[in-house]
Amino acid sequence: MSKEQNVAIEDELYAKREKIYPRQVSGVFASLRLSGVLGLLGIYYLFPWFNWDGRQAVLFDLPARKFYIFDLVFWPQDFFYLALLLIIAALSLFFFTALAGRLWCGYACPQTVWTEVFLWIDRKVEGDRSKAMKLDKAPWTANKIIRKSIKHVLWIVFSLFTGYTFVGWFTPIDELTTTLINLEAGPWETFWVFFYGSATYLNAGWMREQVCIYMCPYARFQSAMFDKDTLIISYDEERGEPRGSRKKNIDPKEKGLGDCIDCTLCKQVCPTGIDIRDGLQYQCIGCAACVDVCNSVMDKMGYERGLVRYTTEHSLQGKAAHVLRTRIIVYAVLLVVLLVGLIYAIGQRIPLELDIIRDRNSLYRTTESGLVENIYTLKVINMDELDHTYHLSISGLQGASLITRTTDVKVEAGAVMELPVRVSIDPYKLKQTSTELQFHLQSIDKQDLSIVETGRFIGPVTR
Amino acid sequence: MESPRIQKVIAVLWPSFLTAGGATVLFFTAFDPTEFLITTRFADLSRLGAYTIGFFLFWILTSGSCLLTCYFQRPCNGH
Numbered sequence: 068m069s070k071e072q073n074v075a076i077e078d079e080l081y082a083k084r085e086k087i088y089p090r091q092v093s094g095v096f097a098s099l100r101l102s103g104v105l106g107l108l109g110i111y112y113l114f115p116w117f118n119w120d121g122r123q124a125v126l127f128d129l130p131a132r133k134f135y136i137f138d139l140v141f142w143p144q145d146f147f148y149l150a151l152l153l154i155i156a157a158l159s160l161f162f163f164t165a166l167a168g169r170l171w172c173g174y175a176c177p178q179t180v181w182t183e184v185f186l187w188i189d190r191k192v193e194g195d196r197s198k199a200m201k202l203d204k205a206p207w208t209a210n211k212i213i214r215k216s217i218k219h220v221l222w223i224v225f226s227l228f229t230g231y232t233f234v235g236w237f238t239p240i241d242e243l244t245t246t247l248i249n250l251e252a253g254p255w256e257t258f259w260v261f262f263y264g265s266a267t268y269l270n271a272g273w274m275r276e277q278v279c280i281y282m283c284p285y286a287r288f289q290s291a292m293f294d295k296d297t298l299i300i301s302y303d304e305e306r307g308e309p310r311g312s313r314k315k316n317i318d319p320k321e322k323g324l325g326d327c328i329d330c331t332l333c334k335q336v337c338p339t340g341i342d343i344r345d346g347l348q349y350q351c352i353g354c355a356a357c358v359d360v361c362n363s364v365m366d367k368m369g370y371e372r373g374l375v376r377y378t379t380e381h382s383l384q385g386k387a388a389h390v391l392r393t394r395i396i397v398y399a400v401l402l403v404v405l406l407v408g409l410i411y412a413i414g415q416r417i418p419l420e421l422d423i424i425r426d427r428n429s430l431y432r433t434t435e436s437g438l439v440e441n442i443y444t445l446k447v448i449n450m451d452e453l454d455h456t457y458h459l460s461i462s463g464l465q466g467a468s469l470i471t472r473t474t475d476v477k478v479e480a481g482a483v484m485e486l487p488v489r490v491s492i493d494p495y496k497l498k499q500t501s502t503e504l505q506f507h508l509q510s511i512d513k514q515d516l517s518i519v520e521t522g523r524f525i526g527p528v529t530r
Numbered sequence: 531m532e533s534p535r536i537q538k539v540i541a542v543l544w545p546s547f548l549t550a551g552g553a554t555v556l557f558f559t560a561f562d563p564t565e566f567l568i569t570t571r572f573a574d575l576s577r578l579g580a581y582t583i584g585f586f587l588f589w590i591l592t593s594g595s596c597l598l599t600c601y602f603q604r605p606c607n608g609h
Contacts, residue, residue, distance in 0.1 A: 130577045132562060143559045238578070255578040281537065282544050 086203070087276060087340040089186065090196040090332070094359025103174040104183045112228075115235040120452075122239075129237045133481070139413065140481070142450050144420050151409050158405065160285070162398040164292040166390075168299050169353035172286070178278050179352065181229070181271035182338070185222060192218045196335060222272045223264075230264030276339040280350050290349065295380040296389045300353055302333075302344045302375050303383070310344070315368060326370050333357035333375055343375055417515075418450035419457070421508055423522040430525045433494075439526035440470075440491040447486060447508065449478040455516065457508040459488075464504040464524055466496040475511065494529045501525050542600055546592035553592070554585040 117124040119137050126135045134141040141148065163170050172179060192214055193199040205211055234256050235243055246252040247260075270278055279286050293299075307327035313319060319326065327344070334342045336356040341348050343357045361375040382388045426442035434440055449455055456477045461469045471488040478484040490504065502524045510516035563580030567573055572580070 129581060132577070143562070146559045149559075253576065253578065255576060255582050258582060259578075281540055284545075284548075 085340065087338065088196040088199050088335075089338045089356070090335040090360075091190060092336045092356045092360050094362060096355035097359050100174050100179075100183070100354060104180050107175060107177075107180050108184070112232050115232060115240040123241075125236070126239060127237050128239070140418070140450060140452060142420070142448065144448065144450075145416070148409065148413060148416075151405065151412070155402065155405050155409065158398060158402050161292055162395070162402055164289050165294065165297060165392075165394050165398060168293065168297050169289060169351070172279065172289075172352035173354035176352075178270060178283070179338075179354070181267060182275050184225065185271045185275075186338075188218060188221045188225070192221065222268055226264040226268040226272075227260065229267045230260040230262070233263040234259050276350070276352075279339065279352055286349065286352075294392065294394070295384075296392055298377050298379060299347060300343065300351060300355055300358060300375065301347065301378050301383060302327075303373070303378075304344070307344065307374050326365070326368075326374050328364065328368060330364055332360045332364060336360045417518060419455075419508065419510070419516060419518045420446075420448035420450060421506060421518050421520045422446035422448070423506060423520055425523070431527075434491065437494070438491040439494045439497065440489050441524050441526070443488050443490070443522060445486045445488055445506065447476055447478050447484045449480060449482055449484075451516075452480050454479050455513065456511045457516075458511055459486075460507045460509075461490060462505045462507065463521075464490070464492060464502055467492040467504065467524070476508070490524060492524070492526065494526060497524075497526050497528050500528055538600055542593055542596040546589055546596045549592045550585060550588035553588045554581065557588070558584060 114125050115123060119135075122135060124135070124137055128135060132143055134145075160171060189199060193202050202211055202214065231243070231247065232240075237259075238256060243252065243256060246256070252260075274282075303326075306325060308325045309323065310327035310329040311322070311324045312329055313322060313324055331342075333344065334340070334357075336359075337343070338354060338356065339350040339352060341350045343351065355377065357375050358377065362372045365372045365374055379388045422445070424444045424446065426444070429442075432440050432442075445459070447457065454477065456475055459469070459471065459474045459476055461467060467490050469488060469490055471486065476484060476486060503521050504524050506520050506522060508518050558581055563575070563577055563584070567575060567580060575583075
């Protein structure tokens with residue numbers, strides 16, 4: 068970014084922010100965005116209500132430390148999968164950014180999606196752009212006070228509902244609803260309903276495009292993923308200039324004009340308030356509202372569509388556009404490998420965990436009969452949705468014996484069982500002070516449900 | 531050129547909010563609050579309560595570090 072641009076940004080921050088009233092727009096991309104918005108909002112508000120096997124289908128149950136996703140139940144021990152999922156999410160962001168620019172910003176970002184809802188409320192209550200601008204300029208009449216109050220009440224109700232749904236992803240939503248209605252909800256649940264609700268109200272109601280411009284890290288670094296073949300929204304300067312108003316039936320060439328009729332509708336529909344004709348700008352979130360509105364103007368004028376369009380820098384320069392570039396291929400291959408890896412890993416996942424905790428008080432002890440003994444606490448975690456009985460055995464330490472109250476460990480579904488065990492050995496059989504030994508757990512009722520974990524046996528070496 | 535106050539406030543509170551969120555997830559994935567609080571006076575605190583307090587403690591910590599970064603960005607000569 069050049070110095071002049073820096074100064075401009077800071078001037079903007081010094082200057083009082085000019086409120087933006089994006090004009091409503093219809094067209095191909097507006098419909099696409101609407102379907103994206105409705106789909107994502109549908110997922111967000113409806114998913115917590117779906118049930119599966121007698122429980123919430125998707126529930127990231129933080130109080131119980133378990134994540135339910137349909138048939139799958141994840142434990143904190145499964146953090147690996149979450150990490151992998153996050154890497155995949157980041158990589159897909161890179162991939163789609165390199166391919167098609169700021170798709171995420173224009174269609175899928177929660178900031179965009181919720182702002183769309185708030186704008187919809189604005190338009191229902193205050194009217195479209197010109198009416199809303201007029202209302203803001205007007206003195207505080209009863210009509211203005213009523214309209215503004217209705218708008219804020221709707222904003223707040225919607226925000227609180229959003230906050231409530233948010234908490235419903237992390238604690239069972241049925242319980243949450245009953246307790247909230249009876250005013251008996253826990254203090255922390257209530258806190259998060261209000262916290263997330265106020266964040267929604269502030270971000271989607273008041274901050275809007277400022278979140279994208281000043282706060283979003285992605286907006287700052289996305290340009291690093293761009294190249295000259297990335298899809299961008301651009302004004303065709305060569306075709307449009309010199310811009311100027313004209314009568315519909317006049318031949319622009321006769322008047323020495325380009326195709327841009329300078330109606331400024333592209334500026335009026337822009338949710339970040341920029342003029343796309345000034346060139347590629349970091350404030351542009353790629354929502355394509357200007358494409359839609361310009362196309363409708365071109366249709367009315369009887370000109371060819373696409374004065375503002377999705378294009379690439381290369382094709383603007385008249386060069387061939389390449390979809391398959393090295394970085395696209397690398398991102399795609401990595402994505403496919405990781406995705407297949409994740410699915411395979413989840414398919415192979417064994418819902419059984421064994422933690423070996425050595426007795427912290429003593430390294431070893433010697434029994435009356437002269438044997439050396441180590442004491443462990445075994446933590447058996449049955450992450451399955453069924454009860455299981457596991458057979459416990461050891462290996463790796465020649466001549467050692469396992470002493471425990473039972474070698475058949477029954478653990479209920481989703482439960483953790485702690486089992487104190489001792490391992491003893493004749494010290495003459497020890498070859499080194501610290502030896503690895505393996506604990507095996509084999510499910511009695513299910514052949515492929517087994518796990519091996521390695522622990523350490525410590526004892527004096529007798530030579 | 532001195533950056534405006536609002537930008538400084540955002541530069542302190544916002545990145546620290548994001549990193550505090552990450553730290554909270556990592557910390558409470560590794561440690562179950564009910565286990566390490568059982569021997570303290572906070573034994574009756576619910577997990578959600580512990581997560582919440584933990585998040586805000588992390589946020590204080592990370593915003594402290596952002597604050598220092600902002601502070602040290604000022605040129606040391608001058609005045």
